[in-house]
Amino acid sequence: MRPSRKFGQVTHRGPTPSDAALPPALPYPDGWSALAFTAELPRGTVLTRRLAGEDVVLYRQRDGRVRAVRPFCPHLGAHLGLAELDGNDLVCPFHRFAFGPDGRCVRTGYGTPPPKAALTHLPVLEVNDAVFVWRHHDGREPDWEIPAWHVLGNLPARYATWEMAGYAQDVMENSVDVGHFQTLHGWSQGELAAPVAFDGVTFHVSMRVQEQFPLIGRRQVDVEVDGHGLSCLHTDIHTPALGLKMCSLVLATQIAPGRMQFRQASRFLVAEPSSLPPALARTVGRSLTRLLAGPMFRFSCEFTAADFPIWSTKQYLSRPRLTAGDGPIGPFRRWSRQFYPPTATGPLPLPTTPLGGHQDAQATRTGHARP
Numbered sequence: 001m002r003p004s005r006k007f008g009q010v011t012h013r014g015p016t017p018s019d020a021a022l023p024p025a026l027p028y029p030d031g032w033s034a035l036a037f038t039a040e041l042p043r044g045t046v047l048t049r050r051l052a053g054e055d056v057v058l059y060r061q062r063d064g065r066v067r068a069v070r071p072f073c074p075h076l077g078a079h080l081g082l083a084e085l086d087g088n089d090l091v092c093p094f095h096r097f098a099f100g101p102d103g104r105c106v107r108t109g110y111g112t113p114p115p116k117a118a119l120t121h122l123p124v125l126e127v128n129d130a131v132f133v134w135r136h137h138d139g140r141e142p143d144w145e146i147p148a149w150h151v152l153g154n155l156p157a158r159y160a161t162w163e164m165a166g167y168a169q170d171v172m173e174n175s176v177d178v179g180h181f182q183t184l185h186g187w188s189q190g191e192l193a194a195p196v197a198f199d200g201v202t203f204h205v206s207m208r209v210q211e212q213f214p215l216i217g218r219r220q221v222d223v224e225v226d227g228h229g230l231s232c233l234h235t236d237i238h239t240p241a242l243g244l245k246m247c248s249l250v251l252a253t254q255i256a257p258g259r260m261q262f263r264q265a266s267r268f269l270v271a272e273p274s275s276l277p278p279a280l281a282r283t284v285g286r287s288l289t290r291l292l293a294g295p296m297f298r299f300s301c302e303f304t305a306a307d308f309p310i311w312s313t314k315q316y317l318s319r320p321r322l323t324a325g326d327g328p329i330g331p332f333r334r335w336s337r338q339f340y341p342p343t344a345t346g347p348l349p350l351p352t353t354p355l356g357g358h359q360d361a362q363a364t365r366t367g368h369a370r371p
């Protein structure tokens with residue numbers, strides 16, 4: 001399966017999801033979900049995206065501020081995905097009622113006094129070149145944020161978006177599923193450098209991988225993963241011997257029961273060789289970065305896509321039979337519960353005994369703490 005060339009969504013064409021006829025195994029998670037990349041939303045743009053079974057209308061005002069609103073005009077219900085921007089005002093196409101930056105109706109298309117009506121704003125966060133919208137099952141306001149990560153290199157990020165059957169939680173769980181990196185992704189050898197640390201709404205995975213490279217043989221690859229909520233991963237992959245660095249944002253958004261959108265944005269850098277004079281080193285580093293950025297992004301997408309047929313057909317097992325060699329699936333499942341309504345305990349029974357070689361993983365659950 002090839003990623004979309006830019007931002008368009010590619011529907012997964014793999015096997016039919018085996019649980020399509022069943023009720024969803026997991027409810028919608030609370031927290032921030034990515035609905036777009038920043039580059040998809042230039043000033044004056046209006047986009048409609050799905051989140052948790054509903055449309056969300058995103059728009060960027062002429063002053064650069066992004067808004068997220070519920071989709072139906074409070075006048076007579078037209079869909080605001082059809083609206084356009086007039087300065088910083090969103091103008092509904094039906095009767096041309098205009099809504100100001102605070103959401104209130106400021107004029108009508110007839111020149112008559114505007115009614116007391118307003119758009120419903122949703123909390124929106126623009127960070128790391130992506131636009132996130134907050135949703136909580138009981139309407140709670142945001143009490144944590146996704147941090148801004150470093151920007152790697154000078155080249156613009158490369159983006160891809162897919163849509164498929166599956167659960168955002170499985171995407172996050174993937175990063176602690178240590179065993180599958182060898183069995184599914186083909187890593188020759190990899191292990192946790194430290195216990196996976198779960199802290200509030202975040203977790204951190206640190207792995208050391210011994211990978212076989214053509215011509216130069218086995219070299220170490222350092223992998224650092226930060227998870228925030230059930231929708232956002234930041235991964236740093238560094239091969240010191242080759243000076244290769246890749247930094248990716250991996251975003252999973254639950255758009256419907258058992259259906260998600262998956263976004264990836266990556267930046268790539270080849271370090272300047274220290275053995276060369278500075279000017280030459282800079283030229284070599286930049287040239288190799290430009291030359292390899294495309295192939296490395298394709299390689300990274302293909303690596304990720306190995307999981308797609310698994311995610312889109314697997315059954316969520318609330319009591320998995322874990323064993324030595326598995327990652328800390330149990331601690332991850334316990335950590336993930338904070339993002340679901342308490343009443344969801346029915347579909348969310350957990351493995352009672354985290355088995356395998358990672359019982360020492362730190363599992364703390366401190367609620368929606370600000371990281």
Ligand code: FES
Pocket residue numbers: 073074075076077078092093094095096097
């Ligand atoms: S429905 Fe939006 S202006 Fe009438």
Ligand SMILES: [Fe+2]
Pocket residue numbers: 174180185304307
């Ligand atoms: Fe994977």
